[in-house]
Amino acid sequence: xxxxxxxxxxxxxxxxxxxxxxxxxxxxxxxxxxxxxxxxxxxxxxxxxxxxxxxxxxxxxxxxxxxxxxxxxxxxxxxxxxxxxxxxxxxxxxxxxxxxxxxxxxxxxxxxxxxxxxxxxxxxxxxxxxxxxxxxxxxxxxxxxxxxxxxxxxxxx
Amino acid sequence: xxxxxxxxxxxxxxxxxxxxxxxxxxxxxxxxxxxxxxxxxxxxxxxxxxxxxxxxxxxxxxxxxxxxxxxxxxxxxxxxxxxxxxxxxxxxxxxxxxxxxxxxx
Numbered sequence: 685x686x687x688x689x690x691x692x693x694x695x696x697x698x699x700x701x702x703x704x705x706x707x708x709x710x711x712x713x714x715x716x717x718x719x720x721x722x723x724x725x726x727x728x729x730x731x732x733x734x735x736x737x738x739x740x741x742x743x744x745x746x747x748x749x750x751x752x753x754x755x756x757x758x759x760x761x762x763x764x765x766x767x768x769x770x771x772x773x774x775x776x777x778x779x780x781x782x783x784x785x786x787x788x789x790x791x792x793x794x795x796x797x798x799x800x801x802x803x804x805x806x807x808x809x810x811x812x813x814x815x816x817x818x819x820x821x822x823x824x825x826x827x828x829x830x831x832x833x834x835x836x837x838x839x840x841x
Numbered sequence: 842x843x844x845x846x847x848x849x850x851x852x853x854x855x856x857x858x859x860x861x862x863x864x865x866x867x868x869x870x871x872x873x874x875x876x877x878x879x880x881x882x883x884x885x886x887x888x889x890x891x892x893x894x895x896x897x898x899x900x901x902x903x904x905x906x907x908x909x910x911x912x913x914x915x916x917x918x919x920x921x922x923x924x925x926x927x928x929x930x931x932x933x934x935x936x937x938x939x940x941x942x943x944x945x946x
Contacts, residue, residue, distance in 0.1 A: 711945055711946065714907075714946060715945055715946075717922070717928070718907055718928045718929075718930055718931065719928050719931065720926065720927035720928040720931075720932075780946070781906055781908055781909065781944070781946050782946055783908060783946075791907075791908060791911065791918055794911070794917065794918035794919040794922070795907070795918060795919075795922050796919075796922050
């Protein structure tokens with residue numbers, strides 16, 4: 685491993701509200717903190733679901749229009765299929781010690797990572813601070829996001 | 842393979858300084874390894890984590906993740922990061938003389 689260059693800070697943007705849109709960002713943020721790297725998560729657009737009280741326990745895998753699933757589109761659209769596939773995936777992840785989204789977000793907040801919501805998206809979905817989970821440290825603008833991200837890497841998932 | 846000298850004893854380590862033979866570790870080595878990791882003094886709380894790492898390694902052949910540490914060591918995730926700011930699982934594994942834990946969580 686090269687010791688010459690190190691990453692000291694990452695800012696990860698989460699814009700999708702599906703299971704497979706949210707988990708990679710959480711895993712990368714948590715992994716950054718585990719390596720002693722400063723990390724912030726910015727939830728924007730549908731990514732906000734991951735930090736919205738009414739929704740964070742009900743994140744589902746996209747079973748329609750998701751070629752990675754190798755499931756016929758018509759089948760993926762049948763009632764109950766998204767829940768079934770999501771539960772199957774969650775069980776597999778649990779065996780790998782990957783926590784459910786609410787527990788994962790609490791844990792990431794405990795590692796000292798920042799959790800922020802995008803103001804434009806909060807306005808768009810007519811949410812306010814009370815709709816978001818308590819781990820959210822602020823509702824910030826794009827400009828404020830860039831201020832936070834200064835001096836580090838920005839990852840868009 | 843590189844070696845490191847702790848408590849006047851040369852021990853084999855990997856390229857990143859993790860013990861490759863946990864049997865060669867002894868408690869007096871911990872303080873010196875901790876200093877190299879930027880931890881000035883090992884408190885009782887540090888030792889709770891270090892001993893837990895050794896037990897888990899002995900039982901499972903690998904160091905625990907931060908999630909497991911937070912749930913079962915008696916030290917919360919928040920406190921773990923206060924004790925080991927540069928990453929609890931990795932830093933504690935190094936101080937505890939066990940190989941680097943490998944995992945994405």
